[in-house]
Amino acid sequence: MKAVVLLSTGIDSPASAYIMKQQGVELVFAHMHTGESSIPIVGKIRDIIDPNAKIFAVPMKEIHELLRRCEPRYHCVLCKRMMYRLAEIIAKKEEADFIVTGESIGQVASQTLENLLVLHDAVEMRVERPLIAFDKEDAIKVSKKAGLYEASIEDKSGCQYLPKKPSTKARLDKIRGEEEKIDYKPLIEKAVRDSKII
Numbered sequence: 001m002k003a004v005v006l007l008s009t010g011i012d013s014p015a016s017a018y019i020m021k022q023q024g025v026e027l028v029f030a031h032m033h034t035g036e037s038s039i040p041i042v043g044k045i046r047d048i049i050d051p052n053a054k055i056f057a058v059p060m061k062e063i064h065e066l067l068r069r070c071e072p073r074y075h076c077v078l079c080k081r082m083m084y085r086l087a088e089i090i091a092k093k094e095e096a097d098f099i100v101t102g103e104s105i106g107q108v109a110s111q112t113l114e115n116l117l118v119l120h121d122a123v124e125m126r127v128e129r130p131l132i133a134f135d136k137e138d139a140i141k142v143s144k145k146a147g148l149y150e151a152s153i154e155d156k157s158g159c160q161y162l163p164k165k166p167s168t169k170a171r172l173d174k175i176r177g178e179e180e181k182i183d184y185k186p187l188i189e190k191a192v193r194d195s196k197i198i
Helices: 012-022 036-049 061-067 072-093 113-120 136-146 172-179 185-193
Strands: 002-006 026-033 054-059 098-100
Touching: 002 012, 002 072, 012 026, 012 036, 012 098, 012 136, 026 036, 026 072, 036 054, 054 072, 054 185, 061 072, 061 185, 072 098, 072 113, 072 172, 072 185, 113 172
Parallel strands: 002 026, 002 098, 026 054
Antiparallel strands: none
16 A cells, blocks of 8 residues: 655654554655745654655745635645645556645644545545544654654744634635635646645
8 A cells, every 4th residue: 555645744644644644655755835844854754764765845825825715724635635636646647546744633733533524625636634533732752753853843933824724624615715816726736836846
């Protein structure tokens, strides 16, 4: 089995990747970024989990700017739907079987059960969430066991596009309506084309 992991510089997605690697899954990493400063950190994380795994470093800045035309409270959900779509394109290119994320129910605003259901609608491919029932302490334990913790907390920049009041109960019809306001498909395709493979 082969998976594309949505890999950030936080604790959760590296922990998810580690769990899947321990299960014998072949990994490809997709790192969505708005600047290349996070790429070396992601490289360190990759080297701990699987030094031979490929990283697609995908530029997201233009997509974030496009999403500014939508309702600000939906930015996190819309952004994550775009990430899912990007991961699905990469997965098809890499002949992967599914997508892996570091999401768990309720850890942050975008990860409520309602929002996770809306996210999954963006793609046809299976999405696995190894940490789905974990709390933060559980994820930290996995991170430390794997030797990932220090690298995972290195990037303290945070997301500059985080809204003041993100939606915790997004409705699918509302999200689809917001997406109809923007022509995102060309930017999704461009972001994949502009990806650096590390």
